[in-house]
Amino acid sequence: MPRRLPIAVALAATAALALSACGTTHENSGQGGSSAGQAPANCKGPSGHYLIGMSQANNAEPYRxxxxKDIQNAAKAIPQFEVKISDAAADDSKQVSDVExxxxQQIDLLIISxxxxTPLTAVVKKAYDKGIPVLVLDRKVDxxxxxxxxxxxxxDIGRQAGEHMKKLFPNGAKIAEIRGLAGSTPAKERQDGFAKGIEGGNIDIVATVDGDWLRDKGQAQAEAVIQAHPEIQAIYSQNDPMGEGAYLALKAAGKEKTxxxxxxxxxxxxxxxxxxxxQGRLAATFVYPTGGKEAIAAAKTLLIDCKTVPKTQTLPTQLVTKDNAADVYAKANS
Incomplete structure (x- = not known):
């Protein structure tokens, strides 16, 4: 005879299955007082006033x-929210201090990019263990x-970029790669994905350099690559500012057309x-939403609605080429 589960256990299992079925871009998992599956203890509902701390990695980057701006604009629509933003200026120790x-200040919720x-993992865990909801944007912690x-x-974005590179060069090509900040998770993930995307395409990465997500450094690194490898046919830049820097380096070398x-x-x-x-400086880019408005929506769910949020919210991407750039821009600003 099969063993029967206690009613309470069966109901819990049913609820867990229901949660896991909600949406294809969300994962419900985690632990702690403010994790998915349990509303934060400090939820005071619509009558509360909430202080939100936003710890930014580096305001010098246009994306950040x-x-x-997306966080501030979304928060304006919620009178219960007060948002304070700190700038770590690409300094790990300063960002730890900012969170501390x-x-x-006894914030009610922490948003951090x-x-x-690794250097930010411990202080994020410290906030989380205090029962403070923590929303991590764009770059992950351990x-x-x-x-x-x-x-x-x-x-996946890196993979798509690699597959697009194969379409641009069906007979293969020699290319260079400009990575972002080495210790940030997007840099490794975009590199790993790109490597998968170019598999079988005879795409030879002859140089890989670090641009730290910055336009000026991307330009300097591209200048060195162009001198060392004049045969390159393309550059994969892990963000647009470094790509713009690479374009300037190519233009100075008379190679921006080729x-x-x-x-x-x-x-x-x-x-x-x-x-x-x-305008023709980049051959293509991939939309990578900032997550600002989504973070404020999640904060409202947790602090005002007293509901839970999924452990992961994956934002969509889109390939932008000369053919659809004007339309994508118009729709994004409509």
Missing amino acids: EQMN NFLT PNEA GDAYTEFIGGDNV VKVTGIDGLPIPSGGIKSVE
């Missing part, structure tokens, strides 16, 4: 500047001591990657 400072994963990760699938540059971010702003594709 836009992320801050937020904790002394880590500069690098382990799972956070409430929700919100960001794109960087491995070497194709692919980026990632696709910000729908005049200085962003979509316009760069439309």
Whole structure:
């Protein structure tokens, strides 16, 4: 005779299955007082006032500047929210200090986009273990001591970039890769995904350099690569600003018409990657949403609605080429 589960256990299992079936881009897992499956203890509902600390990795990056704006604009619609933003200026120790400072201010929720994963893991866990909901944006920390990760699938974006490179060069090509900050998770994931995407395509990566997500450094690194490898036919840049820097280096060398540059971010702003594709500086980019408005929506769910959020929220991407750039830009700003 089969063993019967107690009614309470059976009901719990049914509820767990129901939760796991909600949506294809979410994963419900985790632990702690503010994890998926349990609303935060400090939820006071619509009558409360909530202090949110946003710890930014580096305001000097256009993508992060836009992320801050998206957070601030979304929060304006929620009168219960007060958002304070700190800038780590690409300094891990300063970002740790920024989060510690937020904790002394007794924030109700932490949003963080880590500069690098490992150095920020302990302080994020400290906040999480205090029962403070933690929303991690764009870049991850080690382990799972956070409430929700919100960001794109960087491995998949890298893979798509690699597959697009194969379409650009069906007979193969010699290319260079400009990576972001080495200790940040998107840099490794976009590199790993790209390597998968170019498999079988006779795409030879003759140089890999680090641009730290910055336009100026991307330009300097591209200048060195062009001198060392004048035969390259394309550059895969892990973000648009480094790609713009690479374009400037190519233009100075008289190669901007013959070497194709692919980026990632696709910000729908005049200085962003979509316009760069439309205007011909980048051959392609991939939209990578900042997650700012989604973070505020999650904060509202946790603090005002007193409901749970999934452990992972994966944001969509889109390939932008010369053919669709104007339309993608118009739709993003409609």
